[in-house]
Structures are given as structure tokens and as C-alpha cells.
Amino acid sequence: MAERTIPSPIVSSENEAFWKAAKQGRFTVPVCAACGKAHWYPRAICPFCASDKIEWRAASGKGTIYTYSVMRRAKEPYAIGYVTLAEGPTMMTNIVDCDFDKLRVGQAVTLVFKETEDGPPVPMFKPA
Amino acid sequence: MTIKGKAYIAGIYEHPTRHAPDKTVAQLHAEVALGALADAGLTRDDVDGFFCAGDAPGPGPATMAEYMNLKLRHVDSTELGGTSYVAMAAHAAEAIALGKCNVALITLAGRPRSEGMATGTTPRLRDPNQPEAPWEFPYGLTTANGYAMCAMRHMHQYGTTSEQLAWIKVAASHHAQHNPHAMLPDVIKVEDVVNSPVIAEPLHRLDCCVISDGGGALVIVKPEIAKKLKRPPVKIIGAGETVKHLSGGTFDLTTSGAAKTGPIAFAEASVKPADIKYVSIYDSFTITVLMQIEDLGFCAKGAGGKFVADGNLISGVGKLPFNTDGGGLCNNHPSNRGGMTKVIEAVRQLRGEAHPKVQVKNCDLAVAQGTGMQLGSRHCSATLIMERE
Numbered sequence: 001m002a003e004r005t006i007p008s009p010i011v012s013s014e015n016e017a018f019w020k021a022a023k024q025g026r027f028t029v030p031v032c033a034a035c036g037k038a039h040w041y042p043r044a045i046c047p048f049c050a051s052d053k054i055e056w057r058a059a060s061g062k063g064t065i066y067t068y069s070v071m072r073r074a075k076e077p078y079a080i081g082y083v084t085l086a087e088g089p090t091m092m093t094n095i096v097d098c099d100f101d102k103l104r105v106g107q108a109v110t111l112v113f114k115e116t117e118d119g120p121p122v123p124m125f126k127p128a
Numbered sequence: 129m130t131i132k133g134k135a136y137i138a139g140i141y142e143h144p145t146r147h148a149p150d151k152t153v154a155q156l157h158a159e160v161a162l163g164a165l166a167d168a169g170l171t172r173d174d175v176d177g178f179f180c181a182g183d184a185p186g187p188g189p190a191t192m193a194e195y196m197n198l199k200l201r202h203v204d205s206t207e208l209g210g211t212s213y214v215a216m217a218a219h220a221a222e223a224i225a226l227g228k229c230n231v232a233l234i235t236l237a238g239r240p241r242s243e244g245m246a247t248g249t250t251p252r253l254r255d256p257n258q259p260e261a262p263w264e265f266p267y268g269l270t271t272a273n274g275y276a277m278c279a280m281r282h283m284h285q286y287g288t289t290s291e292q293l294a295w296i297k298v299a300a301s302h303h304a305q306h307n308p309h310a311m312l313p314d315v316i317k318v319e320d321v322v323n324s325p326v327i328a329e330p331l332h333r334l335d336c337c338v339i340s341d342g343g344g345a346l347v348i349v350k351p352e353i354a355k356k357l358k359r360p361p362v363k364i365i366g367a368g369e370t371v372k373h374l375s376g377g378t379f380d381l382t383t384s385g386a387a388k389t390g391p392i393a394f395a396e397a398s399v400k401p402a403d404i405k406y407v408s409i410y411d412s413f414t415i416t417v418l419m420q421i422e423d424l425g426f427c428a429k430g431a432g433g434k435f436v437a438d439g440n441l442i443s444g445v446g447k448l449p450f451n452t453d454g455g456g457l458c459n460n461h462p463s464n465r466g467g468m469t470k471v472i473e474a475v476r477q478l479r480g481e482a483h484p485k486v487q488v489k490n491c492d493l494a495v496a497q498g499t500g501m502q503l504g505s506r507h508c509s510a511t512l513i514m515e516r517e
Contacts (some may be wrong), residue, residue, distance in 0.1 A: 009262040040377035041263035047376035069276035070329040073249045080273050089377025105284040122266045
């Protein structure tokens with residue numbers, strides 16, 4: 001089955017450290033040094049305590065599927081989903097390298113970077 | 129300070145078109161404006177407050193005020209997606225309560241059908257400056273699969289079934305058969321929905337609303353003016369609005385913003401869900417209806433599947449008649465924005481002017497509830513409670 005072309009993420013001053021690490025195959029999550037909480041999507045100001053002391057920390061790449069939907073209407077069907085990371089926050093992603101019919105909510109998944117059109121690779125997940 | 133009793137919906141108009149390749153968006157706005165003013169028994173010269181949202185061409189109020197040659201002293205371009213007009217009815221009441229305007233005009237119009245827009249199934253990058261865009265656009269978020277993820281989680285968490293969701297479309301179809309303008313006027317069965325092609329699991333084609341051109345308008349006036357008009361007066365008595373989002377990655381996709389806006393609106397109106405005779409509930413998808421019904425308190429959280437089944441939303445059959453015009457699921461969804469028609473059908477019900485086959489008896493209290501933008505990430509919710517006087 002053909003796979004869809006993944007659009008490149010928009011790189012900005014707020015997220016370029018993430019994409020630099022991604023190019024090196026490292027998955028990081030933003031953690032607030034003031035309140036200690038990880039958040040998603042990444043931003044320069046902590047959504048929980050409003051501190052700007054955000055650090056990019058290495059993450060395990062382990063998580064579970066919170067929900068998902070297989071886009072059957074697309075020319076090349078794909079599975080969009082939300083994965084709850086071991087580090088806490090839940091992130092939007094694609095579930096890849098899998099049999100779409102066997103996906104289920106609560107399933108354990110692990111990180112895999114996937115190449116994009118002409119930008120850095122984006123974090124996706126496959127069954128653990 | 130409250131808007132309760134400070135303003136009345138005096139004029140409504142729903143454009144009869146569902147396909148308008150021969151009209152411009154500005155023209156449709158003007159046609160619905162004139163229709164609602166005629167319904168109220170007022171003219172353009174009476175309008176001193178104008179409200180329009182992101183569907184209006186260009187910058188919105190400036191362009192449309194000039195096109196219609198309005199003379200204004202109050203303007204509002206609140207953009208809350210498809211529920212903008214539910215919120216704007218309340219904003220108009222606020223402006224009237226403060227003496228900022230006397231006659232408020234709210235318009236909506238658009239032509240996604242003529243323009244061939246793949247409304248719900250194509251990823252759209254609206255603005256590269258949106259901070260969430262890098263974390264969503266690469267994953268192919270569309271309108272349909274975003275709402276579908278809510279449905280998938282609701283099924284997992286509460287045991288909701290595709291057949292229960294299908295009942296929402298079936299109920300809408302029972303109402304649409306009496307609407308000569310409805311795009312899908314045929315009565316359908318649960319099997320028709322669950323056997324229609326899957327768009328985004330677990331949602332089928334018939335779990336989705338229609339794509340249509342068209343529009344609608346409201347005229348909202350101060351009490352002194354309402355009393356002089358001939359139309360049955362419909363009083364605004366409560367409202368709530370909010371944004372529900374992903375909260376830094378700590379969220380529950382089975383709950384909508386209605387869980388917040390419902391209680392705010394009911395408290396302002398001093399009524400409770402059990403008092404409500406009719407509800408207009410934004411129905412972009414069947415799951416949208418189910419979650420909002422739960423969140424407004426018409427049933428317990430998670431019990432929506434059982435509540436909507438077996439015709440409970442069909443007027444004259446069930447306990448909670450909804451969307452008696454056929455709603456977005458069967459009638460129309462002008463400009464991909466369903467909030468306007470939700471208010472319009474609620475006003476028809478309160479006036480006793482709904483189709484006789486779907487008119488709710490003694491309909492004195494109604495709710496219009498809308499969800500704008502993306503239920504599966506960030507969305508706007510607005511609740512409006514209206515009373516027949």
C-alpha cells in the first residue's frame with residue numbers, strides 16, 4: 001500500500017531545538033524547570049505555570065493510544081491518533097507500521113521518526 | 129448584570145438556496161439580512177448594530193456594512209467558527225442591554241458547495257503562525273477525523289455504539305421529510321447509516337452533515353421595539369460561551385465546551401434542562417450531538433448513546449425533540465457553519481411556526497447549542513436559552 005507524503009512541519013524560533021534533535025533521532029519533550037511539568041504541544045511559555053524556563057528533555061518514546069481514527073476517505077488511508085506519553089502529556093500523531101484493523105485504544109506504542117517532504121522528520125508511533 | 133429579558137429575537141430568515149453558483153457571498157449576506165428585517169417588520173434604516181463572523185467576505189463588518197449601506201453605531205466580528213451566531217445573539221443582547229444599539233443584525237452566508245470545497249476530509253493549513261500547526265498539520269488532521277477521534281474515545285470509555293450514533297441521523301431524517309428545502313429529505317434507518325461508507329473510523333458518511341450553500345440572519349431588538357412589532361416575541365434569557373482546548377496535553381476528548389456553557393446559561397436563565405421543550409443542537413457529525421446532549425445535562429455523562437436511541441430525539445415520539453428542520457445532518461449547513469440555523473429553528477418552534485408535523489406542543493422554552501471549529505482539538509461552545517413570551 002502506498003503511503004501518503006507527510007507535509008513538513010513549520011519550524012519556528014519556538015520549536016527549532018525540537019527539530020534539531022529530531023534530525024539526530026532524539027525525541028525530546030518540553031519540561032518546565034519551574035513547575036516540573038511536561039506539556040504538549042511545545043511552547044516557550046509553560047501552559048501550567050506561565051514560566052519561560054522550558055527545557056527540552058530526552059523522552060522515552062513510550063506511550064499508549066488515547067484515541068485514533070483511520071482516515072478511510074483518503075487516497076492513502078492513514079491513522080491519526082492521540083498518544084499519551086510515559087512522561088505525561090498526550091500528543092497528536094500518526095500510528096504507522098501497523099495493521100489498521102488491529103489498532104485499539106489503550107494499546108502500547110513506541111516512537112518512530114518518519115521522513116517528511118523536505119523538512120525534519122516528525123514523531124510518530126508504532127505498536128510496541 | 130444579566131442579559132435576561134433585555135433583548136428579543138424579532139426577525140429570522142433562512143435562505144432557501146442550497147446551491148448558489150449564480151450568487152456572490154456578499155449578495156447572499158444581503159439577501160438574508162433583508163429577509164430577516166422583513167420578517168421583523170423593520171428596514172435597513174432601523175439597523176444600528178451589525179454582527180458578522182469569518183464567513184463574511186474580506187474583513188467582515190467593514191465590507192458588508194458598505195455593501196448593504198448600513199449606518200452603524202455598534203459592530204462585532206466575533207469569530208468562534210460555526211457557533212459564532214449563537215454567541216452573537218447573546219453579544220447583541222449585551223450590546224442592547226448596555227444601550228450600545230437598538231436593532232442588531234446578524235448575518236451568515238457562504239458557498240462551499242458551489243466552490244467545490246472538500247470541507248471535512250482534506251487537511252487545511254489556515255495560518256502558518258498558528259502555534260499548534262507544526263504539531264498537527266503533518267498528521268493529516270481533518271474536520272472528519274478530528275471528530276471521529278472523539279467518537280472513538282467515547283465508544284471506548286462509555287460503550288457507545290455506531291447504531292446509537294446512527295439514531296441521531298435517523299431522527300434528523302424524520303424531521304427533514306417535512307422540510308421542502310432539505311438536501312436529504314428521505315427517512316432513513318439505522319442500517320442505512322452504519323452501512324454507508326466509512327469516512328474516518330468510526331464515523332460513516334451518514335454520520336456527517338451535508339455541504340451546502342446558503343445562509344441565514346437574525347434581527348435582535350430592545351424590548352420597547354419588540355413590543356411594537358407584530359411577530360411573536362422571543363426573549364433571550366440566558367447564554368454562555370467558552371473555548372475548550374487541549375490544556376497543554378491533559379484533556380478529555382469525550383467532553384465538549386457545553387459542559388461549561390450549559391450550566392452558565394441555565395443559571396442565568398433560572399431554568400433547568402428538564403424545563404426545556406425543544407433543543408437545536410449543532411450537528412456537524414452525530415457524535416457532536418451526543419456529546420453536547422450529555423454535557424448540557426439532558427442525560428448523565430456517558431449515557432448519551434442510550435438516550436438518543438429508539439427515536440428519543442424525534443418530535444412527537446421522543447422526550448427531547450431536536451433539530452426539527454432536519455439540521456445540518458439532513459437540511460443544510462451553510463458556509464460549513466451551523467450555529468445560525470440552530471437559533472432560527474429554535475425561534476420557529478417558540479413562535480409555533482415550525483412545520484405542523486414537527487411543531488412541539490406548548491413550546492415555551494428552547495435551547496440553541498453550538499460547537500465551532502474542531503471538537504477533536506480546540507473548539508468554541510455557545511449556549512443560548514430563549515423563552516416565548
